[in-house]
Amino acid sequence: MGSLDDALLMTAITLAKNGLYVNVHAQPGARKPSLRGMHGDALKIAVREAAQDGKANAAIVDFMAGALGCAKRQVEVTSGQSSRRKRLFISGDVSLITRRLHELVADV
Numbered sequence: 001m002g003s004l005d006d007a008l009l010m011t012a013i014t015l016a017k018n019g020l021y022v023n024v025h026a027q028p029g030a031r032k033p034s035l036r037g038m039h040g041d042a043l044k045i046a047v048r049e050a051a052q053d054g055k056a057n058a059a060i061v062d063f064m065a066g067a068l069g070c071a072k073r074q075v076e077v078t079s080g081q082s083s084r085r086k087r088l089f090i091s092g093d094v095s096l097i098t099r100r101l102h103e104l105v106a107d108v
Contacts, residue, residue, distance in 0.1 A: 021088065025044045
């Protein structure tokens, strides 16, 4: 991944003491769950589930946990529960999570 992509991804990430925050743009009702790249300063994540009763939020948590290789309990929607624009907190080793996010975006 080039330096421009690195810089763009870093606009979506805020480092914290025990993890990091990630801005997410949700795309519910997609054919298949996937990371679709960047949407402004947010990762665009597509999920099959509809945006009702928290189903899409749960699917985003499941997707991110699977993509990062961490437990679901480490991924939490901290804001934007009823919006396409969300903020996730991912707890754990910041350098490991950041490296994995870079790999995921590079694969898009």
